[in-house]
Amino acid sequence: MYVAVKGGERAIENAHRLLAHKRRGDQSVAEVTLDQISEQLGLAVDRVMSEGSLYDRELAALAIKQARGDLIEAIFLVRAFRATLPRFGTSEPVDTGAMRVQRRVSATFKDIPGGQILGPTFDYTHRLLDPSLAEGFVPDAPATADAATAPTPRVTDILGRDGLIESSPQAEEGASVGDLTREPLNFPADRDLRLQNLARGDEGFLLAMGYSTQRGYGRNHPFVGEIRFGEVEVEFAAEDVGFAVPLGAIELTECQMVNQFKGSATEAPCFTRGYGLAFGQSERKTMSMALVDRALRARELGEEALAPAQDEEFVMSHSDNVQATGFVEHLKLPHYVDFQSELGLLRKLRQEFSKAFADAQAPDAMKEAAE
Amino acid sequence: MTTIAELPPGFADKVLSAQSTFRSVMDAMARPGSVQRIVPMAGTAGPMMRGTAAIALTLFDHDTPLWLDAGMSESADVLKWLKFHTGAPVVQDSSIAAFALIGDGAALPSLERFALGTNEYPDRSTTLIVQVDSLDAGRSFELRGPGINGVATLQASIKPLDLFERLRMNEALFPRGIDVVLVADDAVVAIPRTTRVVNKGS
Amino acid sequence: MNAPAYNFAYLDEQTKRMIRRAILKAIAIPGYQVPFASREMPMPYGWGTGGVQVTAAILGPADVLKVIDQGSDDTTNAISIRKFFAKTAGVATTTATDEATVIQTRHRIPETALHANQVLVYQVPIPEPLRFLEPRETETRRMHALAEYGLMHVKLYEDIARFGHIATAYAYPVKVNARYVMDPSPTPKFDNPKMDNSPALQLFGAGREKRIYAIPPYTKVVSLDFEDHPFEPYRFNAPCALCGAENSYLDEIVTDDKGSRMFVCSDTDYCEGRQAAGHHGSLSAAPYKEKAPSHG
Numbered sequence: 001m002y003v004a005v006k007g008g009e010r011a012i013e014n015a016h017r018l019l020a021h022k023r024r025g026d027q028s029v030a031e032v033t034l035d036q037i038s039e040q041l042g043l044a045v046d047r048v049m050s051e052g053s054l055y056d057r058e059l060a061a062l063a064i065k066q067a068r069g070d071l072i073e074a075i076f077l078v079r080a081f082r083a084t085l086p087r088f089g090t091s092e093p094v095d096t097g098a099m100r101v102q103r104r105v106s107a108t109f110k111d112i113p114g115g116q117i118l119g120p121t122f123d124y125t126h127r128l129l130d131p132s133l134a135e136g137f138v139p140d141a142p143a144t145a146d147a148a149t150a151p152t153p154r155v156t157d158i159l160g161r162d163g164l165i166e167s168s169p170q171a172e173e174g175a176s177v178g179d180l181t182r183e184p185l186n187f188p189a190d191r192d193l194r195l196q197n198l199a200r201g202d203e204g205f206l207l208a209m210g211y212s213t214q215r216g217y218g219r220n221h222p223f224v225g226e227i228r229f230g231e232v233e234v235e236f237a238a239e240d241v242g243f244a245v246p247l248g249a250i251e252l253t254e255c256q257m258v259n260q261f262k263g264s265a266t267e268a269p270c271f272t273r274g275y276g277l278a279f280g281q282s283e284r285k286t287m288s289m290a291l292v293d294r295a296l297r298a299r300e301l302g303e304e305a306l307a308p309a310q311d312e313e314f315v316m317s318h319s320d321n322v323q324a325t326g327f328v329e330h331l332k333l334p335h336y337v338d339f340q341s342e343l344g345l346l347r348k349l350r351q352e353f354s355k356a357f358a359d360a361q362a363p364d365a366m367k368e369a370a371e
Numbered sequence: 372m373t374t375i376a377e378l379p380p381g382f383a384d385k386v387l388s389a390q391s392t393f394r395s396v397m398d399a400m401a402r403p404g405s406v407q408r409i410v411p412m413a414g415t416a417g418p419m420m421r422g423t424a425a426i427a428l429t430l431f432d433h434d435t436p437l438w439l440d441a442g443m444s445e446s447a448d449v450l451k452w453l454k455f456h457t458g459a460p461v462v463q464d465s466s467i468a469a470f471a472l473i474g475d476g477a478a479l480p481s482l483e484r485f486a487l488g489t490n491e492y493p494d495r496s497t498t499l500i501v502q503v504d505s506l507d508a509g510r511s512f513e514l515r516g517p518g519i520n521g522v523a524t525l526q527a528s529i530k531p532l533d534l535f536e537r538l539r540m541n542e543a544l545f546p547r548g549i550d551v552v553l554v555a556d557d558a559v560v561a562i563p564r565t566t567r568v569v570n571k572g573s
Numbered sequence: 574m575n576a577p578a579y580n581f582a583y584l585d586e587q588t589k590r591m592i593r594r595a596i597l598k599a600i601a602i603p604g605y606q607v608p609f610a611s612r613e614m615p616m617p618y619g620w621g622t623g624g625v626q627v628t629a630a631i632l633g634p635a636d637v638l639k640v641i642d643q644g645s646d647d648t649t650n651a652i653s654i655r656k657f658f659a660k661t662a663g664v665a666t667t668t669a670t671d672e673a674t675v676i677q678t679r680h681r682i683p684e685t686a687l688h689a690n691q692v693l694v695y696q697v698p699i700p701e702p703l704r705f706l707e708p709r710e711t712e713t714r715r716m717h718a719l720a721e722y723g724l725m726h727v728k729l730y731e732d733i734a735r736f737g738h739i740a741t742a743y744a745y746p747v748k749v750n751a752r753y754v755m756d757p758s759p760t761p762k763f764d765n766p767k768m769d770n771s772p773a774l775q776l777f778g779a780g781r782e783k784r785i786y787a788i789p790p791y792t793k794v795v796s797l798d799f800e801d802h803p804f805e806p807y808r809f810n811a812p813c814a815l816c817g818a819e820n821s822y823l824d825e826i827v828t829d830d831k832g833s834r835m836f837v838c839s840d841t842d843y844c845e846g847r848q849a850a851g852h853h854g855s856l857s858a859a860p861y862k863e864k865a866p867s868h869g
Contacts, residue, residue: 008649009656079613084585183434184608184783186492187711313709323781326618330698333620333650336824337643337680337839341742341761343825344807349736386581390633393593397631400600401774401789402689430597432590469594490718494598494607517603517750518789520772546752550601563601565750565789 023068037061046251046280047071051321052078053181053200054085055250055279072202076322083181090177092235092244096254096277097154099230103281106155107224108258114152119229120281155226156256156273165225165258165271187313194296194316198289199277201319207284209309209319210291218295218307221260222274229253229281253278255286259294262301272301378448379414381428381456388413392429396552399561404514404523406506407559416453417446418474420502422554424452427500431457431470438468438485438497442475465497473501476530482537482549493546496564504528506555511571518563524571525560529553535568542567582629582662588612592630592785596776599787604749605717606700606784614780621654622780624677624696631692631776632658632675637665639673644681644822644839651679668842680743682764684821684843687773689790695758697779700786702746702756722754725797733802742807748795749788762796763806763822769794813838816847817854 024031038045038061048060052075060078067073103119106112118124159165169191171177178193185193198206213220231251235244255276263269274294276286295309308314318324382388388411395407415424431437437459443449444461453459462468465484473479479501488496509528512535515521531537534551541548541564548564562568580586588610595609614622632638638658642651646668654677655666667673670685679696687693699705703713706724716722725746732740739745745762749755757768758777768775768788775788788794798804812819814835821843823836837854838844 008647008652012649012652076613076617080615083588083613084579084583086585087587181610181612183610186608313711317710322613323618326620326622327698327781328619329617330619333679334643334648335680335759337761337822338743338759340823340825340839341763341807344809345738345740345742349738349740352737385586387634389586389589390581390631393589394631394633397593397596397600397774400597401787430590430594432587434591435594491714492608493602493605494595496598498597517792518600520791546602546605548601550597563789565601565603 023066032065034058034061034065037064043281044069044071044074046278046282047203047285048074048078049280050278050282050285051075051200051202052082054078054082072321072325076325079322087182089236089238091247092237094232094234094250094252096228096232096252097152097157099152099228099232099252099254100249101152101228101230103230104152104226104228105224106226108155108226109158112155112158112226114148114150121283152228154228154256156258159225159258159271163268163270166262166273168273185316187316188299189312189316191293191297191300194312195275195277195289195293197316197319198292201289202321202324203282203285203288205319205321205324206288206292209295209315210288212307213291213295213309218298218305218310220272220274220291220294222291222294223258224287225256225258227253227255227283227286229283251280253280253282253286255283255290257287257290257294272297378452378455379416379424382411382413382425384411385428387411388425389429392425395559396426396429396561399552399559400550400563401518402523403516403518403562403566404512404525404560406525409557409559412557413456414452416448416451418442418502419449419452419472420554420556422557422559423472423500423502426552426554426559427453427457427459427472431459433458433460435459435469436462436467438462438465438471440471440473440475440478440480442478443472468497471497471499473499476501476503476534479531479534482540485549487544487547487549490547493548496547496549499549499551501529501534501551501553503530503553503555506553506558506560513569513571514562514566515569516563516566519566525568527553527555527560535562535570538562538564538568541565579661582632582658583615584612584626584629588626589630592626595785596627596630596787599776599785600774600789602753603789603792604753604755604786606779606786608783609785611780611783616653616657618781619698620650621677621679621696623778623782623785624679624694624780625654625657625778626780627694627776627778627785628658628675628677629662631694632662632664634662634664636674637667637672639667639670639676639842640678641676641681641683641840641842642679643824644683645841647841669846670840670842680759680761681822681839682760682767684818684838684840685846687767687771689772691773693771693773693775695760695775695777697756697758697777697784698781699744700756700777700779700782700784702744702754717753720752722748725754726799729797730799733799739798739802739804745804746797748797750792751795754797755786755788755794761807761822762804763808765794765796765804766806809836811836812854813844813847814854814856816844816852818844818847818852 038057044064045057045060048063048071049055063074063077104117156165180193180196231249233249234247236247237244257274259272259274261269261271274290276289278285292309296312298305298310391411392409395409399407409422409425412421413424413428415421466486485497505528507526509526512525514523550564551562553560595607599607614625640651640655642648658664659666670683675692677694701713703716706728707713729739743761744756744759745765747755747757770791772790774790777786796804809823815837818838821838824839826835828835
């Protein structure tokens with residue numbers, strides 16, 4: 001006798017217990033701490049903060065631990081928590097020109113005011129696995145020098161002074177900043193919403209999209225005007241106080257791409273911009289973001305938009321890894337009912353096909369018999 | 372002058388009162404012509420009825436531009452109460468309002484002056500909240516449309532007297548249009564844009 | 574660390590207001606997909622976040638909640654969602670269709686006829702019925718605005734030309750109140766007639782795609798078809814093996830690897846109710862044999 005499947009509740013509880021066990025792993029091995037994750041897997045924390053769009057190293061580290069190192073799962077945890085936080089307002093725009101720079105490179109000028117600063121980067125490491133890191137590694141003390149006092153103006157500001165690059169569009173005084181987590185997104189979307197979407201977007205997706213523009217699918221001749229990484233102050237203008245109150249400092253990476261020029265009969269030719277910004281040190285992300293931002297400006301710059309990276313609906317609808325992973329993975333949920341419906345239809349069609357096939361054969365057979 | 376401390380209060384239990392009020396409004400919208408009661412009570416200000424105040428606390432916030440008719444906007448207490456309890460921005464231009472509060476239906480402006488939505492986004496329309504004298508006595512009306520099992524009847528005393536004739540424009544405009552919530556004290560009746568109303572006399 | 578503290582039914586009040594406003598518009602414009610600022614929920618997109626947000630926005634302490642997935646109260650995702658609301662809203666839950674005031678569902682409409690004091694909340698993966706014909710939101714929005722649904726009819730007609738039938742077995746498109754073409758979510762077309770003129774309010778939530786839509790009670794819902802190819806709900810040849818029901822939607826249970834199958838109600842509450850009332854099926858069904866195509 002058949003008995004319908006029951007006991008899903010216990011199955012879920014047991015699955016969660018087993019998951020917790022697997023997460024901890026071999027208990028004779030020391031448990032990883034949030035400090036260890038935050039300090040030693042800092043770039044993972046940066047990515048989770050960026051794509052989770054919540055600047056909180058400790059929560060991001062917790063999410064990474066809880067997610068067993070699955071960064072998209074960690075981003076999801078942070079997002080779900082963020083969605084419940086009360087919203088007090090919008091910060092003042094951060095001034096990346098006043099960044100306390102730890103790293104800064106320009107590919108467009110050999111030397112720039114404030115200098116090129118290589119900083120902490122994998123760029124010129126030889127990618128040889130280093131056995132000394134396996135255990136007990138104590139790094140040499142970092143090299144030091146007197147703090148530079150020279151300002152480090154943004155390369156795009158230097159180009160802008162001579163009108164060689166389009167001016168960065170300024171928001172209207174008092175205009176509200178779009179927020180796609182609070183209002184439904186409609187197309188066409190303005191650049192503030194596009195940039196927000198890209199800032200939250202999956203690094204891998206943006207990397208592939210940015211790469212595709214370099215290979216000719218919406219080429220836009222990029223030069224890295226500048227990448228800078230360091231600390232900036234965040235300020236909040238509270239209505240009751242009357243002035244901007246400092247909230248603290250956050251680490252940001254900014255990439256400004258200088259792209260192929262535009263111009264017309266009435267407008268002198270000048271370079272165009274692509275912009276990327278992310279929490280922490282996230283160079284691959286900000287560079288990819290800048291390439292895609294520039295590609296998505298095709299419409300506004302009067303370019304033909306034929307490539308995937310230039311297609312705003314395509315890019316914005318598929319960039320979010322929390323959405324994407326949810327929908328791809330939902331395929332493992334039961335679909336018995338709709339599958340049964342398809343199965344029934346398919347059987348009916350097959351039956352009709354074999355009947356029609358048989359009927360088509362039959363007259364021939366009769367004809368042969370008659371001859 | 373009323374200070375904030377003297378303002379009539381909002382809901383005693385914000386979460387559950389808003390939920391209960393919403394269900395009354397949702398049921399009203401889903402079953403046009405049916406009279407729904409609003410149970411939880413909040414303070415009210417000026418000419419605002421109890422039901423209107425509860426609806427305001429349930430549906431209005433920073434994201435809902437609000438248009439007030441003369442009777443409402445002339446009351447400093449109404450303005451202060453709405454600002455403090457809902458934060459909804461009061462606008463002069465009725466064509467961008469998400470909600471309009473009509474205290475005196477006799478002075479209801481032409482419906483074309485409110486947002487009617489677009490064919491692409493018919494939801495971007497103004498919802499009128501109109502205070503009326505009675506939703507259980509007065510002239511009889513017959514209602515037809517989605518949400519109604521055949522015909523619904525409504526007895527109501529409503530101003531403007533020709534409100535339902537004026538709402539007939541919804542038929543030609545659809546999917547654009549105006550949705551109306553009628554309030555009489557704690558009673559609520561909704562007339563969404565799909566409802567056709569016929570006057571059966573008194 | 575910011576220790577998380579969550580509101581009644583999880584969502585914050587501002588979010589509930591936003592969703593509630595969208596629900597009112599959805600009811601006022603039957604079948605029109607109202608955009609809403611869907612929130613990130615503590616469960617994955619595609620797993621019912623739209624339905625969960627709608628349920629969270631309407632649910633109150635007086636409600637009795639039923640959650641089904643594939644018609645069953647016992648599938649893991651149904652259990653998970655039911656537990657979520659029992660925990661965050663403390664509401665009573667039930668598996669009995671007629672006791673519930675709010676029913677959240679994925680892929681089925683209960684067999685037991687709904688009544689006027691009930692709200693049926695559907696989880697919707699892709700709310701746009703035209704999406705697979707035209708992937709662009711800007712285009713489909715224009716088509717809805719103009720009620721330009723020729724593309725859908727062409728697609729259905731191509732099915733007929735190719736297969737002799739409309740080859741859509743689930744998520745079968747309907748027209749609501751003679752205006753909007755609407756996706757009923759991936760329910761089998763067997764369930765489509767239940768949407769028509771239902772006494773219950775039907776709400777649809779698509780979280781990832783950020784849309785809410787509705788069918789008010791007593792509203793005309795017509796499955797798209799052609800005069801010479803009228804809509805026919807899928808019919809099973811066998812009754813339910815457990816309760817003998819002749820008119821319910823059935824799950825196919827594969828009982829061995831030799832072609833044996835049995836068919837039982839997908840609506841577990843309905844099936845158990847019938848069995849408790851003394852109805853019985855054969856308990857096992859004859860092996861299903863697909864007719865082999867007679868290729869000479």
